Amino acid sequence: MSNILVVAEHYNGKLKSSTFSSITFARQAGDVHIAVIGSNISDTADALKSYGAARIYKIDKPELEQYLAYEYSIAVTELAKSIDAEMVAMSTSTTAKDLMPVVATRLEAGMASDIIEYTDGKFKRSMYAGNAVATLEITTPKKVVSVLDTAFAKAEPADGESPIEDFQVDIPAGKAKWVAMEESASDRPELKEAEIIVSGGRGFKGPENLHLIESLADKLNAAIGWSRAAVDAGWATNDLQVGQTGKIVAPEMYVAIGISGAIQHQAGMKNSKVIVAINKDEEAPIFSLADYGMVADLFEVLPRMTEKIPDQS
Amino acid sequence: MKIIVTAKRVPDPEIKIKVKGDGTGIESHDISYKLNPFDEIAIEEAVRIKENAGGEVILLSIGPGDAQTEIRTGLAMGADRAIQIATDEYVEPSVAARIFKKVVDDESPDLVLMGKQAVDDDANQAGQMLACMLDWPQACFASEIKIEDGRATVKREVDKGIETIEVSIPAVITADLRLNEPRYPSLPMIMKAKKKKIDTISFSDIGIDTTERVKYLGLENPPERAGECKLFETVDELIGALKDEAGIIR
Numbered sequence A: 001m002s003n004i005l006v007v008a009e010h011y012n013g014k015l016k017s018s019t020f021s022s023i024t025f026a027r028q029a030g031d032v033h034i035a036v037i038g039s040n041i042s043d044t045a046d047a048l049k050s051y052g053a054a055r056i057y058k059i060d061k062p063e064l065e066q067y068l069a070y071e072y073s074i075a076v077t078e079l080a081k082s083i084d085a086e087m088v089a090m091s092t093s094t095t096a097k098d099l100m101p102v103v104a105t106r107l108e109a110g111m112a113s114d115i116i117e118y119t120d121g122k123f124k125r126s127m128y129a130g131n132a133v134a135t136l137e138i139t140t141p142k143k144v145v146s147v148l149d150t151a152f153a154k155a156e157p158a159d160g161e162s163p164i165e166d167f168q169v170d171i172p173a174g175k176a177k178w179v180a181m182e183e184s185a186s187d188r189p190e191l192k193e194a195e196i197i198v199s200g201g202r203g204f205k206g207p208e209n210l211h212l213i214e215s216l217a218d219k220l221n222a223a224i225g226w227s228r229a230a231v232d233a234g235w236a237t238n239d240l241q242v243g244q245t246g247k248i249v250a251p252e253m254y255v256a257i258g259i260s261g262a263i264q265h266q267a268g269m270k271n272s273k274v275i276v277a278i279n280k281d282e283e284a285p286i287f288s289l290a291d292y293g294m295v296a297d298l299f300e301v302l303p304r305m306t307e308k309i310p311d312q313s
Numbered sequence B: 001m002k003i004i005v006t007a008k009r010v011p012d013p014e015i016k017i018k019v020k021g022d023g024t025g026i027e028s029h030d031i032s033y034k035l036n037p038f039d040e041i042a043i044e045e046a047v048r049i050k051e052n053a054g055g056e057v058i059l060l061s062i063g064p065g066d067a068q069t070e071i072r073t074g075l076a077m078g079a080d081r082a083i084q085i086a087t088d089e090y091v092e093p094s095v096a097a098r099i100f101k102k103v104v105d106d107e108s109p110d111l112v113l114m115g116k117q118a119v120d121d122d123a124n125q126a127g128q129m130l131a132c133m134l135d136w137p138q139a140c141f142a143s144e145i146k147i148e149d150g151r152a153t154v155k156r157e158v159d160k161g162i163e164t165i166e167v168s169i170p171a172v173i174t175a176d177l178r179l180n181e182p183r184y185p186s187l188p189m190i191m192k193a194k195k196k197k198i199d200t201i202s203f204s205d206i207g208i209d210t211t212e213r214v215k216y217l218g219l220e221n222p223p224e225r226a227g228e229c230k231l232f233e234t235v236d237e238l239i240g241a242l243k244d245e246a247g248i249i250r
């Protein structure tokens, strides 16, 4: 079988659960090998030991502490070459979007972004904001993919323990310098990890009303997401935008409140298990996706919901 | 500062796209086209940089030779001239990036600004590929760009928040949604744009290897969600269904 190199994603050493979706994909495609890149990442590599990988490679260097496209692309490419990986895969994220096209270019590989299915050497991916699903082949000997985590189950642990190896590679300094990260602080569950997401849109009218969604989210122990209209209005930070060009989520329950359900928004949430819509316009496209809904004024409904829902935390 | 900005023609994102019955593409009648919204943002940023610091803004577009309306829109926004690589075929990102590299080699700009993705194939690849081919630094998903002393400080929209990086110039920068709000061209600008130059080069004359690396086999409609939406009159009924039927809340 061919070697598939999965690039694990972590943030300051903490693994992102989406990594396990790319492992599921890789198990379908060949022998799983995993790259963990960063600085002081032994624990991160250890956390991946029981997922059936043929080998885990650690590229652990101080100069890799912060992600930069050039440096990381050299680390991934050199490793992929040295193990003769037929495919390099990483779950979709802003890092994967930044990095994988560079890796593909270095490997002279064809690339498919955000794949949602893999059968018999063919990939499926969404186009046109999710209005169409394309089937494609990568025709080069080496292949690079980003894997849409919501489309692949998270891998369960497997038998045995994977050996961990330090992979040595020289990383020349690139022309970009990391300066700072403004993390959006929140005590809530992360959007991508949450079981329940309540999402708000333009229907909230103004920042003075956001407490309504916060109280409901508190009760449900939910993450809060937003439509683009709400993020553009400055009510929420960019990392909370759900949609084609924001985050793609598939929680157990997605509650869309005062969101019309434009195709670009649907692209980010339509694979949620249960979708609930609250909108005063019965014609809003969100109702064509929703399982449960109320055609109602959110300013009347939300306080009552918050009062009546038993605390879920 | 000399800036190349990409300007792709895409189906209007406000319009519902339909897959052709035989799966060979999308229905093209009833479709109107627009400048890729992310490219529009990139063009606006390039024009602002020019307005501040002087220079030239060159649009670069790959698309049908008889469809230049979107390029004219970019010129009306303030770009100075345009280069169009004419083809009616879909051009995948890795091929587009090779074409862009050829033009960049010929034109030697200080900066390439691009939309972070084109909202037709939604690939989000070409800018990163171009930067790698040029051996230039990349700063993708920009929400703020400051240029000073031969360096660009760029705020990037990333999953965790906003990241700032600094890149030397020349560089490739790709635009995210909140970089700016593109202007509507005024009538005088639209009139002026009619006289601006568009150099059209046929795809087969570009003189580089355009071998594809992926092969699209067909399109289909996305799976529909099963079932109708159950509508409730009262909050109690809704909560009841979420508890008893969906089993999601306790």
Ligand SMILES: Cc1cc2nc3c(=O)[nH]c(=O)nc-3n(C[C@H](O)[C@H](O)[C@H](O)COP(=O)(O)OP(=O)(O)OC[C@H]3O[C@@H](n4cnc5c(N)ncnc54)[C@H](O)[C@@H]3O)c2cc1C
Binding pocket: A200, A201, A202, A203, A204, A226, A227, A228, A229, A230, A241, A242, A243, A244, A245, A246, A247, A257, A258, A259, A260, A261, A262, A263, A264, A265, A268, A278, A279, A280, A281, A284, A296, A297, A298, A299, B013, B037, B038, B119
């Ligand atoms: C290139 C591009 C990329 C995009 N990417 C994204 C993306 O990633 N994510 C995204 O979300 N959008 C995206 N969009 C924008 C998208 O097209 C829509 O404009 C946006 O999703 C609309 O947000 P909204 O539903 O909050 O606002 P609107 O469409 O204005 O809807 C507001 C809704 O609130 C309802 N409402 C108002 N008042 C009340 C009330 N009192 N009670 C109950 N309901 C009420 C209204 O009936 C309406 O349905 C993108 C667009 C483009 C062009």
